[in-house]
Amino acid sequence: MASSAEASGSCAIALVAGEPSGDLLAARLLAGLRPHLPEARFHGIGGPAMIAEGFVSEVPMETLTVRGLFEIIPRYRELKGIQRALRDRLLAERPAVFIGADYPGFNLGLEGELKAAGIPTMHYIGPQIWAWRGGRIKSIIRNVSHMLVIFPFEEEIYRKAGVPVTYVGHPLAELIPLEPDVAAARRALGFADDARVVTIMPGSRMGELKYNTAAFVGAVKLLQARDPGLRFVAPMAGDRQKAYFTELKAQAGLQDVEITLLDGRSHTAICAADAVLVASGTASLEVALFKKPMVIAYKMMRASWEIMRHMGYQPWIGLPNILAREFLVPELLQHHASAEALAENLWQQLTDAPHRARLVERFTAMHHSLLRNSAAESAAAVLKVIGRA
Structure with a gap:
């Protein structure tokens, strides 16, 4: 029989998010859980979106953020120490x-040790086993009690593998309107309704900025020469990123290229745009949900690239193209992502009217396929796992 404290929702639920995208996912989950578990203690490692939902982060989320295969090596002992310390606390506490x-590299191992000790474990957003590292399914079977997935095609993959799974939809499909108000976004940024706006998004991580900035800003310079009337904006994830971006521009000799830097407000910047140059990742899906033409690009440390380019199972890396199962928008990777190539492909996205109309149609259908009440769906799955359904 449940104790009165348990019945009132007085329990601990532990979560770990290591990056902004995971912070967003977990925050939506917390928003769905809080009404059902008003006295619960939600704690672990998370970011500002989770903290806004009453989450207690015991380690700054930024401490975990690292990118690439080789870039993690210098910080391995530090990250392993954080993982072990959290594991020990949770084994002593025994959360529900x-x-x-x-953040599978960190979380799956932690989940395995907790599950072996009898603590139910859930993983929210499946690692991209359908794109690369398919052998990870064995680790998921061993370490995870229940998967929460955000793309409809993932449900069958885990079900066939014998992993309990729930498709909960993608939170971004709820946050982004089906019909974005472009005029309002342009007014918010001080642009005229008829301005031609290009948004560039070289990444939110410092490593992404390091490798992408010079080519992205070089493309802006070429496009400005082609059409001096174009306006360019770049949302920055924080003050550190903003300062680093400015420094990298100067190092590349591009300090005079005019780009309006925004403090956050990435959705406003995307909504206002006629086209977007975006680093591969969740941001490319955001651009698709805003129904915008785009060029997806990505650069990384050469050694990491040489390994990762042989590990993919699909011809696409951008989420919009993966979901569409075709190259709806261009992808330019590593040495192919030169300033010249980015500028030429972005110009085509700006000027090909029939292509732009087709993208609106395809991205609208994609939006509908991802649209669920993710807070309610994910919370219901958690409540079932902990016996509070």
Whole structure:
């Protein structure tokens, strides 16, 4: 029989998010859980969106953020120490459930140790086993009690593998309107309704900025020469990113290229745009949900690239193209992502009217396929796992 404290929702639920995308996912989950578990303690490692939902982060989320295969090596001992310390606390506390929000390299191992000790474990957003590292399914079977997935095609993959799974929809499909108000976004940024706006998004991580900035800004310079009337904006994830971006521009000799830097407000910047140059990742899906033409690009440390380019199972890396199962928009990777190539492809996205109309149609259908009440769906799955359905 449940104690009165348990019945009132007085329990601990532990979560770990290591990056902004996981922070967003977990925050939506917390928003769905809080009304059902008003006295629960939600804690672990998370970011500002989770903290806004009453989450207690015991380690700054930024401490976990690292990119690439080789870039993690210098920080391996530090990250392993954080993982072990958290594991020990959770084994002593025995929360009702542990939920890893993405960040599989850190979370799957932690989930395995907790599950072996009898603590239910959930993983929110499946690692991209359908894109690369398919052998990870064995680790998921061993370490995870229940998967929460955000793309409809993932449900069958886990069900066939014998992993309990729930498709909960993608939170971004709820946050982004089906019909974005472009005029309002342009007014918010001080642009005229008829301005031609290009948004560039070289990444939110410092490593992404390091490798992408010079080519992205070089493309802006070429496009400005082609059409001096174009306006360019770049949302920055924080002050550190903003300062680093400015420094990298100067190092590349591009300090005079005019780009309006925004403090956050990435959705406003995307909504206002006629086209977007975006680093591969969740941001490319955001651009698709805003129904915008785009060019997807990505650069990384050469050694990491040489390994990762042989590990993919699909011809696409951009989420819009993966979901569409075709190259709806261009993808330019590593040495192909030169300033010249980015500028030429972005110009085509700006000027090909029939292509732009087709993208609106395809991206609208994509939006509908991802649209669920993710807070309610994910919370219901958690409540079932902890016996509070």
